[in-house]
Amino acid sequence: MSNAPQASARAKTFRPGFMARNRQVITPLLFLTPGILFFLFYVIFPVIQSFNLSFYKWDGLGEAEYVGLKNYKKLLTDRAFEVSLWNNFKWLILYLLAIPAGLFIALFLNQTVTGIRMYKSLFFFPFVISQVVVGLVFTWFYDPTFGLLNTILEQFGLEPLNVLGDPNLATYGIILAGLWPQTAYCMILYLTGLNAVDPEQIEAARLDGAKGWRMLWHIIIPQLRPATFIAFVVTIIGALRSFDLISIMTYGGPFGSTRVLSFYMFEKALSEYGFRMGYGAAIAVVLFVIMLAFIAYFLWSMYQDEKGAR
Structure with a gap:
């Protein structure tokens, strides 16, 4: 009986501390803290x-003056800002073509056909090369004297x-150059998503007579919603912050005529005489608000979809 109080005392003595509990x-939290900081x-x-x-x-050197x-x-009265804003919307609308293009390429590459590994490598190649290289390649492609585009047009008598x-x-020529690697990125997202498609649903749909577009629209695309969401967000961000291709090509x-908000911000803040940092920051704020509005809309739409599916 005398051992019972001793065991109770030891249990109290060796009670785990705050960190252990x-x-x-x-x-x-310890792993996340560096990333959060x-x-x-x-x-x-x-x-x-x-x-x-x-x-x-502010010019970046002297004392800042509150205005x-x-x-x-x-x-509101800057014509160059208006052109840049309009060009950004052109980028935004046309850049979204990368999403369906990436989907259909992914559907093709998901098949078991001869030489599929070579096809995957060819379509994956634009994603791994630098945007600078993409800009240079398309600059040579569009060259009016020796470019491949005009060589093809001459063959047709144009x-x-x-x-x-x-x-x-x-602007449309630069957007086309940007679509090349962006389509490859969307293709990779959809290839990953296709690996998670439930084969039982595919088989059940086939037994019900679904095939072709019906199978794609009603069975496959709903299961690719997470990949589509990521593709939309990444494509919209890429369209709104387009800078490097414009800097390289024109x-x-x-x-x-090919300015966008990110490039115009760079011109005003760092390139022009006087370094108008405050004006460049105002352009950056406008770009940030536009980007935030689109991303918030997609996050809200996805939240509503998941809420309705419960």
Whole structure:
């Protein structure tokens, strides 16, 4: 009987501490803390700083002068900003073509046909090369003197085109160059999604007589909704922050016709004489708000879909 009090005392003595009792909560937090700190320091803090800087007139060196909403008022009468904004919407609308294109390529590559590995490598290739290389390749492709495009047009007896030298065609030519790697990225997302498609549902649909477009629309595409959501978000972000292809292929020309908001922000903040940091920050804020609105819409739509499926 005397051993019972001693055992009780030892149990009280060796009671696990706070860290041991909460290790299932603390351990994930310790792993997440570095990533959260990096995200706060390199993403959230610069966004807040950009909002704050947009209310100032600053050349990046001297003392900043508070000007309130003047930078935003100038945007309303800035013709170059209007062209850049309109070009961004062109990018946004046409860039979405990468999603259905990536889906149909993924459906083709998901088949068991001869040489499918070679086809996958060819379609995957644009995704792994640099945007700078893509820009240079398409610059040579569009070249009015020795470019492959005009060589093909001449074979059909058509007049040569100076795509990047024509203000009416240059933006569409750059968008086409951007669609090449973006389609490859969407293809990869859909190939991953197709691996998760339930084969039992496919077999049940076949027994019910579904095939072709009916099978695709009613059985396969609903199961690819997560991949489609990611493809939409990534494609929209890519369209709105398009910069590198424009910088490589036209540098905003001809006559500023291919500017987008990200490139115009760079011009105002870092390229022009005087370094108008506040004005560039105001352009960045507008771009951020547009991007945030689209992403918030898709997040809300996905949340509603999941809520309705419960």
